[in-house]
Amino acid sequence: METGEFVGIFGDVAEHSPWVAEDAAARRPFASLDELIAAFQAAIGEAGVDRQRALLRAHPDLAGRAAVAGGLTEESSREQAGAGLDSLTPAEFERITSLNAAYSEKNGIPFILAVRGATKHDILAAFEARIGNSPEQELVTALEQVCRIVRFRLEDRVVG
Numbered sequence: 001m002e003t004g005e006f007v008g009i010f011g012d013v014a015e016h017s018p019w020v021a022e023d024a025a026a027r028r029p030f031a032s033l034d035e036l037i038a039a040f041q042a043a044i045g046e047a048g049v050d051r052q053r054a055l056l057r058a059h060p061d062l063a064g065r066a067a068v069a070g071g072l073t074e075e076s077s078r079e080q081a082g083a084g085l086d087s088l089t090p091a092e093f094e095r096i097t098s099l100n101a102a103y104s105e106k107n108g109i110p111f112i113l114a115v116r117g118a119t120k121h122d123i124l125a126a127f128e129a130r131i132g133n134s135p136e137q138e139l140v141t142a143l144e145q146v147c148r149i150v151r152f153r154l155e156d157r158v159v160g
Contacts, residue, residue: 003025006025013040017055017058027043033155036154055146056139059146061111062080063097107139114145116149
């Protein structure tokens with residue numbers, strides 16, 4: 001498979017960041033799904049901090065403006081809906097909006113959580129637990145969460 005075809009298939013796995021698939025493609029061949037996932041995660045982990053921050057900033061806020069306006073990617077929309085973020089009470093929506101703003105202001109990146117399997121209550125608890133972390137801790141944690149999201153999306157794409 002040519003690099004362009006690979007990126008055409010997997011370029012949207014990392015939110016609005018096809019460079020991750022391009023970097024992963026350079027690590028071919030992959031003998032297994034685990035090797036494919038490891039290549040994507042290595043591309044993220046080995047990127048420079050500026051590129052990593054750009055990747056993180058490409059992620060939408062949880063239950064944020066893009067979600068309200070219907071501007072999420074199909075995968076983000078499905079993931080957020082699966083966690084109940086499309087059916088928040090007004091009070092829950094206000095709390096998440098407030099936490100999103102405080103988190104972004106403090107860390108310079110959106111709050112990122114792999115929400116698959118989580119409830120809206122789990123997400124609020126994670127927000128509360130992480131809001132006091134340092135920006136350095138949150139850079140590491142957010143990248144770990146992106147790697148989890150990438151794993152889930154690759155598993156969906158390859159296994160179905």
